[in-house]
Amino acid sequence: xxxxxxxxxxxxxxxxxxxxxxxxxxxxxxxxxxxxxxxxxxxxxxxxxxxxxxxxxxxxxxxxxxxxxxxxxxxxxxxxxxxxxxxxxxxxxxxxxxxxxxxxxxxxxxxxxxxxxxxxxxxxxxxxxxxxxxxxxxxxxxxxxxxxxxxxxxxxxxxxxxxxxxxxxxxxxxxxxxxxxxxxxxxxxxxxxxxxxxxxxxxxxxxxxxxxxxxxxxxxxxxxxxxxxxxxxxxxxxxxxxxxxxxxxxxxxxxxxxxxxxxxxxxxxxxxxxxxxxxxxxxxxxxxxxxxxxxxxxxxxxxxxxxxxxxxxxx
Numbered sequence: 001x002x003x004x005x006x007x008x009x010x011x012x013x014x015x016x017x018x019x020x021x022x023x024x025x026x027x028x029x030x031x032x033x034x035x036x037x038x039x040x041x042x043x044x045x046x047x048x049x050x051x052x053x054x055x056x057x058x059x060x061x062x063x064x065x066x067x068x069x070x071x072x073x074x075x076x077x078x079x080x081x082x083x084x085x086x087x088x089x090x091x092x093x094x095x096x097x098x099x100x101x102x103x104x105x106x107x108x109x110x111x112x113x114x115x116x117x118x119x120x121x122x123x124x125x126x127x128x129x130x131x132x133x134x135x136x137x138x139x140x141x142x143x144x145x146x147x148x149x150x151x152x153x154x155x156x157x158x159x160x161x162x163x164x165x166x167x168x169x170x171x172x173x174x175x176x177x178x179x180x181x182x183x184x185x186x187x188x189x190x191x192x193x194x195x196x197x198x199x200x201x202x203x204x205x206x207x208x209x210x211x212x213x214x215x216x217x218x219x220x221x222x223x224x225x226x227x228x229x230x231x232x233x234x235x236x237x238x239x240x241x242x243x244x245x246x247x248x249x250x251x252x253x254x255x256x257x258x259x260x261x262x263x264x265x266x267x268x269x270x271x272x273x274x275x276x277x278x279x280x281x282x283x284x285x286x287x288x289x290x291x292x293x294x295x296x297x298x299x300x301x302x303x304x305x306x307x308x309x310x311x312x313x314x315x
Contacts, residue, residue: 015305019068022088026067027059029089033142034058034135046134053123053131054138058096061114065237065310066091066206072302073210073226083150083213087158090139091206094166097135098202100128102175108263136166157212165205174198178265186266192235195268199241200234207233207303225295229288233307236284240311242267243277248315285311 034055046054067088074084103110103118104125111121120128143150143158164170174197181194207230211218218226246269268277288307292300 013301013305015302015309018302018305022068022071023064025085026064026071026088026092029085030058030092031055033089034093034138049123049127050130050134053119053127054134056122057100057119057131057135058093061116062092062096063313064092065306066095066202068306069203069206069230069233069303070210070213072306073207074213075210075299076226076297076303077211077214077218077222078298079210079213080150080154080215081213083154083158084210086142086145086150087162087206087209087213090142090158090162091202091209093135093139093142094162094171095202097132097139098166098171098175100132100135104128107175107179151215154213154215158209161205161209161212165201170197170201170205171199174201181266183264184266186271188271191266191268191271195238196231196235199238200231203234203237204230206230219295221295222297225291225297228291228294229303229307232284232288232291233310236281236288236307237310239268239277239281239284240313242269243274243281244313244315245269246274281311 035051070088070091071084074080074087099113100119102108103113104120111118113119116122118128119131123131139162140159143162144155166172168176174194177194178198181190186194204227207226208223211223211226245267268280272280285307289304292304297303
């Protein structure tokens with residue numbers, strides 16, 4: 001019997017307990033790092049309104065899936081704890097910046113995110129644009145601390161992985177394809193390519209950044225396994241997102257339900273249908289678990305449980 005045939009195998013790992021401790025550290029670090037060091041107008045101080053918009057975008061909301069993936073992958077290869085915490089926060093800052101920009105009128109024009117008004121609604125479009133820019137810059141600042149807190153070779157690996165996941169071949173490129181595809185009929189292959197970039201790249205990148213926290217990096221077999229795992233859950237997350245967009249309400253989602261259909265955007269549900277999309281999500285879960293089984297890891301239970309969480313979530 002394979003792990004995905006036996007839900008009890010994943011249930012034996014207490015994901016809630018594991019997550020609680022890690023999330024507390026991430027929330028504390030984000031609260032400390034997304035702030036001004038000096039009053040506005042003084043050296044190194046950020047304008048107060050900009051800081052408020054940044055903190056509004058990042059704190060008190062979100063699943064923190066990307067940070068958890070970083071920390072779980074680092075644990076799997078017994079990596080550097082401080083590097084992993086910084087990488088976890090950096091991935092969340094990149095994710096937050098992308099949501100701020102995606103919600104703006106020039107993109108998806110959404111008014112609700114994480115159960116509250118979007119940043120441009122709360123602070124205005126100019127402040128939202130600058131807050132997103134500042135969050136992106138801060139992500140890379142966190143990855144490159146002064147001194148020997150994080151070995152420089154780990155810093156370099158993480159910066160490269162994050163830049164690739166967020167850039168034109170990853171998240172930004174996927175968003176460009178998404179905007180260009182409104183009202184168009186995409187094939188399943190085209191849809192997969194778009195979502196592997198727009199959503200999957202940063203999720204996979206989070207896994208790989210966690211792996212990069214190992215002092216010598218993961219072995220070749222482990223790296224292939226983690227890349228395959230990250231690719232599978234990255235796509236599964238988007239498939240489930242598309243399913244929830246038509247099966248859940250806005251209160252449950254914390255964002256506007258049904259907006260993809262209203263905007264005439266291609267989704268997995270519109271291309272494959274609901275039942276086939278649900279089956280595909282389960283197939284991707286199986287692929288993620290099989291990838292973990294293909295290599296030896298010190299501790300992979302958290303990664304396995306997170307894969308189940310991605311597919312079984314309700315928002």
